[in-house]
Structure formats: structure tokens, C-alpha cells
Amino acid sequence: MKKLAKLVLVLMAGILFFSIVIIPKTLFSQTVQREEGRAVWLHASIFEDDEKEATQHLKELLNKYAEIGINNIFCFYTMMDQHQKKWDFLDVLIKEAHEKDIKVHSNFCPGQGVKLEGEIIEHPEWLIRGKKGEIYTNLNLANPEVREYLKRQIIEALKYDIDGIHLDYVRFQVNQGFSYDKATCEAFKKEFGESPLDVHQDCGSMIWCEWIKWNANHVTTLVRGIKEIIDKSGKDVVLGVDVFPDTETAKVLIGQDWELWAKEGLVDIICPMQYTNDLNVFRKSVKRAVKATNGKCLIYPGIACHSSHNKNTPEGVVQEVKIAREEGADGVTFFSGTSLTDEFMKKLKSSVFK
Numbered sequence: 001m002k003k004l005a006k007l008v009l010v011l012m013a014g015i016l017f018f019s020i021v022i023i024p025k026t027l028f029s030q031t032v033q034r035e036e037g038r039a040v041w042l043h044a045s046i047f048e049d050d051e052k053e054a055t056q057h058l059k060e061l062l063n064k065y066a067e068i069g070i071n072n073i074f075c076f077y078t079m080m081d082q083h084q085k086k087w088d089f090l091d092v093l094i095k096e097a098h099e100k101d102i103k104v105h106s107n108f109c110p111g112q113g114v115k116l117e118g119e120i121i122e123h124p125e126w127l128i129r130g131k132k133g134e135i136y137t138n139l140n141l142a143n144p145e146v147r148e149y150l151k152r153q154i155i156e157a158l159k160y161d162i163d164g165i166h167l168d169y170v171r172f173q174v175n176q177g178f179s180y181d182k183a184t185c186e187a188f189k190k191e192f193g194e195s196p197l198d199v200h201q202d203c204g205s206m207i208w209c210e211w212i213k214w215n216a217n218h219v220t221t222l223v224r225g226i227k228e229i230i231d232k233s234g235k236d237v238v239l240g241v242d243v244f245p246d247t248e249t250a251k252v253l254i255g256q257d258w259e260l261w262a263k264e265g266l267v268d269i270i271c272p273m274q275y276t277n278d279l280n281v282f283r284k285s286v287k288r289a290v291k292a293t294n295g296k297c298l299i300y301p302g303i304a305c306h307s308s309h310n311k312n313t314p315e316g317v318v319q320e321v322k323i324a325r326e327e328g329a330d331g332v333t334f335f336s337g338t339s340l341t342d343e344f345m346k347k348l349k350s351s352v353f354k
Contacts, residue, residue: 036301037269037331038353039072040065040340041107041168041242044089051087058096061337066100068353069344072300073097074166074240074271074333076107094161105164105240106157110150110222113137119149128173129181131197140173141177141255142187142218143230147225154226158233164269165230168242169253171219178215178255186260188214216255220266227266240269242302245285247292262293270297271333274320275304277312282320286327298330306339314347321352 047054065073077090094104114137115119118128126146128136128183139146154165172178178196185195188211203209218295230237243249243258251257261267270293274285286301293299301324305312312320317334324332334340 021207023215024200035071036069037072037333038068038070039074039271039296039300039331039333040070040284040337041074041076041333041335042337044085044093044307045104046338047085047089049085051085051092054085054089055092055096058093058258062096062100062102066344068349069303071104072103072105072164072331072333073166074105074107074168074242076109076168090141090160093325098161099249103163105166105238105329106160106162107166107168108150108153109169110167111138111141111171111173111219111299114139121204125181125183128177128179129184130177131180133180136173138173138175138177140181140184141222142179142184142215147218147222150222151225151229154229158230158235158237162237164238164240165226166240166242166269167223167226170223170241171244171250171256172215173254176212176253178211187340197232202353210254212255219255220257220260223261223266224264226354238268238269239266240300241267242271242273245274245289247288259292265296267297271302273304273335274301275307275309275335279316279323280319283323283327286324286329290328299328300331301329302332302335304335304339305341305344307335314344317344318347318351321348325352 009144009256014279058251073093075090084101090104090106097104103298116137122141123145124135126143127138128137128138130136131133139150141147157165178184180197185197189195191214192210194207199205199207199211201208227239241258241261243252243256247259258267258270261274262270270289272285272289273284274289276282276285282301286299289299291299301320303312303317303320303324304310305317334344
């Protein structure tokens with residue numbers, strides 16, 4: 001009988017050891033870490049310039065977000081916002097959001113149009129030049145000095161108690177809007193022997209294809225550099241990106257190789273901007289995104305209540321939340337703070353976000 005009792009104890013100890021040590025961590029993390037991400041893109045410009053009025057507005061909005069379980073805010077906030085408001089909006093947002101257990105991610109737009117002021121006006125060579133020498137108000141992400149300038153902004157943001165850095169417009173302009181300034185063309189020619197201006201500009205030219213990949217590599221270099229800054233900071237800050245929904249066309253058209261970013265572990269959250277009312281198209285896109293990232297990072301499909309591509313309904317948004325869940329996404333992101341109205345939030349609260 002004593003031998004049997006000892007045998008039972010040994011078996012029980014073995015089972016306990018197996019359940020604690022041998023079972024992969026992922027089985028535990030799915031229950032502990034896998035809180036559904038519910039995010040919203042929010043722009044500081046929708047709030048009043050007066051601090052007291054803006055803070056009250058912010059509190060009311062955060063109360064509504066908390067009621068439907070919004071747990072992440074991707075906030076567009078620039079030094080220009082700071083200058084206009086004359087008070088620290090980001091600091092107030094962080095304080096108020098954290099009281100509601102809502103995380104705040106500071107949002108940057110490396111490839112978006114910029115205002116010609118500050119450091120930028122002192123460096124016109126940072127701006128994109130077209131094939132005929134025309135100047136655009138977009139920064140050339142293939143320029144090493146531009147990437148250093150952008151990384152300095154990230155360092156400044158990390159001085160705040162933020163939960164994440166979020167990158168939107170981390171890309172070139174649509175339709176191969178790469179820069180044809182002298183320095184960029186010479187840098188490419190040094191590596192490949194020909195200037196992008198001197199080759200056939202179509203996919204039949206191998207050098208032209210290298211030009212497209214070369215520019216995409218520089219965008220990846222920027223993302224990698226930002227990731228390194230975050231890691232070196234020692235802060236518990238995640239890196240997220242907003243991306244065009246199709247991985248292959250994004251690489252060619254805008255130099256955005258987000259499938260590679262996931263594969264290399266450069267980003268923690270990817271938000272494909274899947275703005276459509278067509279539920280079948282939405283499902284296919286979410287399925288592809290989940291497959292492309294292969295569990296290497298979190299996927300929060302971007303659902304538009306109202307965008308330049310679609311005007312959704314509360315019922316349509318609810319259905320897309322359901323589809324995102326069915327296809328294995330880790331959460332959703334709503335576009336945007338201005339279009340996620342009470343009507344949409346009421347419908348979400350009564351159904352998928354009960």
C-alpha cells in the first residue's frame with residue numbers, strides 16, 4: 001500500500017512538473033496576454049486649444065471608449081499641435097487614458113507631407129524630387145539624414161510615459177513616388193552602375209526593379225532603426241505600424257515591405273488599413289494578413305467607420321469585428337476618433353463588445 005501511495009505521489013508530481021515547465025509558454029500566453037486589442041486612431045487636432053475645455057472633452061470621450069473596452073489609442077500628435085495649444089496635450093492624454101487603463105501610442109507619419117519649418121526648411125535636400133526636378137513636401141526616406149531626423153523625434157517621444165510608438169505613412173507616395181534628387185540617384189548608381197533616370201522605368205527592366213527594392217530597403221532600415229532605439233531605451237514600449245492591406249503591391253508601389261517587418265520581429269502590432277464595406281473582400285484581406293505575419297506579431301485590422309474609401313454602417317462595422325475574430329486577428333482598430341460616433345459605439349456595446 002505504501003509503495004502504491006508513493007507511486008501515486010510520483011505520478012502527480014510528474015504531471016505537475018509537466019504542466020508548469022514542459023507545456024509551451026504559448027498555451028499560457030494565449031489566456032494571459034491575448035486580451036483582444038481594441039484600438040482607435042485619434043488626432044489631437046479635434047480637441048480645443050484651451051487646456052481646460054480640451055481636458056473635459058477628452059475625459060468624456062475616454063469614458064465612452066472605456067464603456068466599449070477600447071484599450072489602445074494611436075494618437076497623432078506633432079510639435080505643431082504643441083505650439084498651437086501652448087500646453088502639453090500628450091502628457092494630459094497619457095494621464096487621463098492611463099486612469100482608464102487605456103494605453104497610449106504616439107503616432108508618427110514619416111512619409112506624409114510636411115510643413116516647411118524648423119529643421120526641414122533648413123534642409124531642402126531632404127525633400128522628394130520628381131523625375132523632372134519638381135519638389136514635393138514629402139521627406140525622402142532613402143536619405144540617411146532624413147532617417148536620423150525622424151529617429152530624433154522618436155527619442156523625444158520616449159521621454160513620455162507612452163506605451164507605444166506607432167508609425168503611419170511609413171512609406172513613399174503612391175505610384176512609385178521615390179526621389180530622383182542628385183544625391184539619391186548617385187547613391188543608387190554607385191551600387192548598381194546606372195541611375196534610375198537612365199533605365200526603362202517599367203517592370204521589364206531588372207535595374208528598375210532593383211530601384212524599387214532599394215527604396216523599400218531604406219524604409220525597412222528606418223523601421224529597424226526605430227526598433228533599435230526603443231530596445232535600447234529599456235522601456236516597455238511596443239512598435240506598431242499602419243500599412244496598406246496587400247503585402248505584394250505595397251512593396252512595389254510604396255516601398256512598404258511589412259511582411260518582412262513581421263518576419264524579422266521588427267514590429268509588435270500591424271494594422272492593415274482594410275477599409276471596405278464588402279465583407280467578402282474584408283475577410284480575404286484579414287485572412288491574408290494573418291497568414292503573412294504568421295504569429296510573429298499582433299494583427300489589428302483597420303476598420304473604417306468612414307474613410308476616403310468607404311462609408312460604413314454600425315451593422316457593417318459589427319460584422320467586420322466578427323470576421324476579424326473568426327479569421328484569427330488579435331484585435332481591431334477603428335478609423336477614426338471623429339467617425340467612431342455614439343451611433344457606432346452604441347451598436348458595438350450592445351453586440352460584439354458587450
